[in-house]
Amino acid sequence: MNAFAIPTATALSLPHSIFKSPRLEVRKGAKGKFRVFAVFGGGVDKKNLWGALFDVEDPRSKVPQYKGKFLDACQALEVARYDIQYCDWRARQDVLTIMLLHEKVVEVLNPLARDYKSIGTMKKELAELQEELSQAHRQVHISEARVSATLDKLAYMEELVNDRLLQDRSVTEVDQTSPPPSTSTQSVDVGKRRIPRKNLDVSGPVQPYPPRLKNFWYPVAFSTDLNDDTMIPIECFEEPWVIFRGKDGKPGCVQNTCAHRACPLHLGSVNEGRIHCPYHGWEYTTDGKCEKMPSTRLLSVRIKSLPCFEQEGMIWIWPGNDPPAATIPSLLPPSGFEVHAQIVMELPVEHGLLLDNLLDLAHAPFTHTSTFAKGWSVPSLVKFLTPSSGLQGYWDPYPIDMEFRPPCMVLSTIGISKPGKLEGQNTKQCATHLHQLHVCLPSSKQKTRLLYRMSLDFAPVLKHIPFMHHLWRHFAQQVLNEDLRLVLGQQERMINGANVWNAPVSYDKLGVRYRLWRDALERGVKQLPFQQIERNEED
Numbered sequence: 001m002n003a004f005a006i007p008t009a010t011a012l013s014l015p016h017s018i019f020k021s022p023r024l025e026v027r028k029g030a031k032g033k034f035r036v037f038a039v040f041g042g043g044v045d046k047k048n049l050w051g052a053l054f055d056v057e058d059p060r061s062k063v064p065q066y067k068g069k070f071l072d073a074c075q076a077l078e079v080a081r082y083d084i085q086y087c088d089w090r091a092r093q094d095v096l097t098i099m100l101l102h103e104k105v106v107e108v109l110n111p112l113a114r115d116y117k118s119i120g121t122m123k124k125e126l127a128e129l130q131e132e133l134s135q136a137h138r139q140v141h142i143s144e145a146r147v148s149a150t151l152d153k154l155a156y157m158e159e160l161v162n163d164r165l166l167q168d169r170s171v172t173e174v175d176q177t178s179p180p181p182s183t184s185t186q187s188v189d190v191g192k193r194r195i196p197r198k199n200l201d202v203s204g205p206v207q208p209y210p211p212r213l214k215n216f217w218y219p220v221a222f223s224t225d226l227n228d229d230t231m232i233p234i235e236c237f238e239e240p241w242v243i244f245r246g247k248d249g250k251p252g253c254v255q256n257t258c259a260h261r262a263c264p265l266h267l268g269s270v271n272e273g274r275i276h277c278p279y280h281g282w283e284y285t286t287d288g289k290c291e292k293m294p295s296t297r298l299l300s301v302r303i304k305s306l307p308c309f310e311q312e313g314m315i316w317i318w319p320g321n322d323p324p325a326a327t328i329p330s331l332l333p334p335s336g337f338e339v340h341a342q343i344v345m346e347l348p349v350e351h352g353l354l355l356d357n358l359l360d361l362a363h364a365p366f367t368h369t370s371t372f373a374k375g376w377s378v379p380s381l382v383k384f385l386t387p388s389s390g391l392q393g394y395w396d397p398y399p400i401d402m403e404f405r406p407p408c409m410v411l412s413t414i415g416i417s418k419p420g421k422l423e424g425q426n427t428k429q430c431a432t433h434l435h436q437l438h439v440c441l442p443s444s445k446q447k448t449r450l451l452y453r454m455s456l457d458f459a460p461v462l463k464h465i466p467f468m469h470h471l472w473r474h475f476a477q478q479v480l481n482e483d484l485r486l487v488l489g490q491q492e493r494m495i496n497g498a499n500v501w502n503a504p505v506s507y508d509k510l511g512v513r514y515r516l517w518r519d520a521l522e523r524g525v526k527q528l529p530f531q532q533i534e535r536n537e538e539d
């Protein structure tokens with residue numbers, strides 16, 4: 001009985017003391033049957049004690065009238081609340097039944113009754129009562145299961161409604177109700193605890209890239225890395241491509257596989273705007289047409305090419321099957337900034353995991369203890385403040401603005417007041433800033449081509465210091481290495497089925513929004529979430 005009483009009392013918010021009262025103590029007998037040892041009575045005013053427990057109105061007359069209709073989250077929540085009221089009432093009725101049966105047992109066992117009842121009659125009555133009691137106990141267990149299931153449903157509905165409310169909030173109302181993570185003593189039992197956005201499942205095995213993700217302009221290289229005679233081999237969405245400049249100096253992107261015998265073209269050379277296959281010398285233009293086939297009659301052959309343009313110092317391609325969007329977005333730093341470093345790295349992690357990492361600042365004082373966050377204190381609360389429909393905002397208490405720019409870019413501006421002391425000011429209050437662009441190109445399976453551009457709005461002289469570029473690169477690599485060992489570990493677990501977004505908390509907001517955007521894209525949702533701001537700005 002107690003095994004039942006405690007969880008049920010918890011579920012129904014009833015005081016445990018009522019269920020644990022010595023006046024109602026039911027224990028399992030030696031053979032698993034229920035035996036009654038004591039019941040209430042003996043001068044206790046049971047009406048006052050128990051009356052409130054069972055004096056609950058039958059809620060069945062108040063069932064919400066939504067039968068046969070599609071419900072919105074609030075209506076569904078109302079139905080779930082009704083369910084829990086009903087289960088609560090039902091459970092009380094079950095307990096009442098048991099208690100009445102107890103009273104009957106007492107009556108039968110009453111020594112006075114023995115005077116006028118034969119032993120045989122008493123035995124029969126007791127056996128009947130015992131049967132009724134065990135039926136009542138079964139009923140209580142069913143009620144317990146129903147209460148538990150209904151509470152789960154209620155919690156889920158409340159999450160849905162809260163999520164909706166969260167999305168409706170403005171930037172000034174962010175997370176007022178979130179408990180401070182570092183001071184909270186709430187334990188997270190990920191197996192049982194209801195967590196926000198529990199539908200966010202990012203677990204392995206890693207799936208192929210969804211075709212819709214290809215229908216974007218992707219920056220794939222920096223212009224300065226592409227001379228007239230150089231080739232840049234890249235992998236994009238698990239296909240090998242090579243970028244080179246045509247005779248007119250414009251970049252082109254063709255498949256990095258010769259039409260003849262599939263030799264990688266980037267092993268060859270570029271001459272007069274054509275890429276030469278190193279095997280038998282076939283030559284291709286930037287639109288993929290084969291213009292020379294030495295030692296044989298020229299056949300009409302073409303290899304695949306992608307729309308390719310150069311804008312603001314970067315080479316862009318359109319890998320999708322849809323017609324390319326009319327405009328290529330701008331990724332320039334704000335005015336007043338000068339580019340100081342442009343770095344490309346091939347990283348052995350899936351691009352979404354890298355984006356998750358870049359969109360998270362709360363990890364900095366724990367992860368980047370040898371680089372930029374050395375000596376940072378751990379704030380009692382980290383928040384990312386953002387308009388409800390946006391993918392950009394700023395970190396509190398850090399002077400850092402951040403934006404996720406679909407499909408795979410992260411832009412951030414960091415206010416620099418004193419090295420190592422970032423707290424206490426917002427970005428605008430800082431006199432000097434560092435601007436970063438991270439492009440995480442989906443490369444091949446579990447690989448990302450990262451384009452990193454760093455700009456400063458101070459110390460332009462740094463640009464002219466010899467070897468400065470090497471220093472920036474060294475520093476960027478050190479920071480990334482601090483992340484990579486962790487992200488690689490996540491990836492390994494993800495491949496084995498772990499959900500890397502199992503228990504998001506309030507400071508994970510930007511990463512969660514990225515995942516919701518990507519989920520919607522993968523599911524083929526027409527109106528992608530969180531893009532209202534950008535559209536309005538374009539309007």
Ligand code: FES
Nearest residue numbers: 258260261277280
């Ligand atoms: S494989 Fe390229 S020319 Fe033969």
Ligand SMILES: [Fe+2]
Nearest residue numbers: 357367368483
């Ligand atoms: Fe990091």
